[in-house]
Amino acid sequence: MKPQHSDPTVQPVPAAVTAAVDAADHTLSNPKWAVLALGANLGNRLETLQGAVDALEDTPGLRVKAVSPVYETEPWGVEPGTQPAYFNAVVLVKTTLPPSSLLERAHAVEEAFHRVREERWGSRTIDVDIITYADVISDDPVLTLPHPRAHQRAFVLAPWHDVDPDAQLPGHGPVADLLTTLGHEGVAARTDLELRLPE
Ligand SMILES: Nc1ncnc2c1ncn2[C@@H]1O[C@H](COP(=O)(O)OP(=O)(O)OP(=O)(O)O)[C@@H](O)[C@H]1O
Numbered sequence: 001m002k003p004q005h006s007d008p009t010v011q012p013v014p015a016a017v018t019a020a021v022d023a024a025d026h027t028l029s030n031p032k033w034a035v036l037a038l039g040a041n042l043g044n045r046l047e048t049l050q051g052a053v054d055a056l057e058d059t060p061g062l063r064v065k066a067v068s069p070v071y072e073t074e075p076w077g078v079e080p081g082t083q084p085a086y087f088n089a090v091v092l093v094k095t096t097l098p099p100s101s102l103l104e105r106a107h108a109v110e111e112a113f114h115r116v117r118e119e120r121w122g123s124r125t126i127d128v129d130i131i132t133y134a135d136v137i138s139d140d141p142v143l144t145l146p147h148p149r150a151h152q153r154a155f156v157l158a159p160w161h162d163v164d165p166d167a168q169l170p171g172h173g174p175v176a177d178l179l180t181t182l183g184h185e186g187v188a189a190r191t192d193l194e195l196r197l198p199e
């Protein structure tokens, strides 16, 4: 039998490269669940939310698996009466994208809908937040997981609970319990409206 690597120009593949390719293969064959929260309080809020859901579904390596009911919610974190009401919804996705790429995609969707970043918690055409990515916990300010304020926000927990009643917020426990503690003040389901799950 011919000895392997008899061609002197063929270099052995470094272990680090093999490990990186194996890790990428593993990620591709091992999609993760992520929970994304959508919010809009400027422009045609329903149309923009639907556009964001469709844009997410158009992302290679990402499938939208569930879309929550639409909630109309009082602006959280700002003086009452200073901003229009929000429409909020939650989508469950399965993705082979790593968290950093999912955040990039979330930002690209925001930009596509002309989101302008001015003041903190300012009005916006669309906000796409990553609430959880699998059970990853990270305090990196660029991408904090789970989202650091999700447990305080009924506008996230109520629609999330609708699409996944058994959901757990890593580090905080069952979403159902958090919602019971927080209550539904300022969040109302808009049962007359609906977001479509892309086909
Ligand atoms: N889990 C996360 N999801 C989205 N952005 C995050 C997350 N963790 C950290 N960030 C960072 O937060 C920065 C500001 O995000 P953004 O402008 O959407 O905040 P906000 O919607 O006004 O407020 P909040 O973060 O309270 O929802 C982003 O550029 C992003 O890097």
Ligand SMILES: Nc1nc2c(c(=O)[nH]1)N=C(CO)CN2
Binding pocket: 038, 039, 040, 073, 074, 075, 076, 077, 086, 088, 121, 127, 155
């Ligand atoms: N009701 C409501 N209030 C908010 C929202 C939101 O989506 N809905 N998003 C914020 C920043 O992410 C700040 N305040």
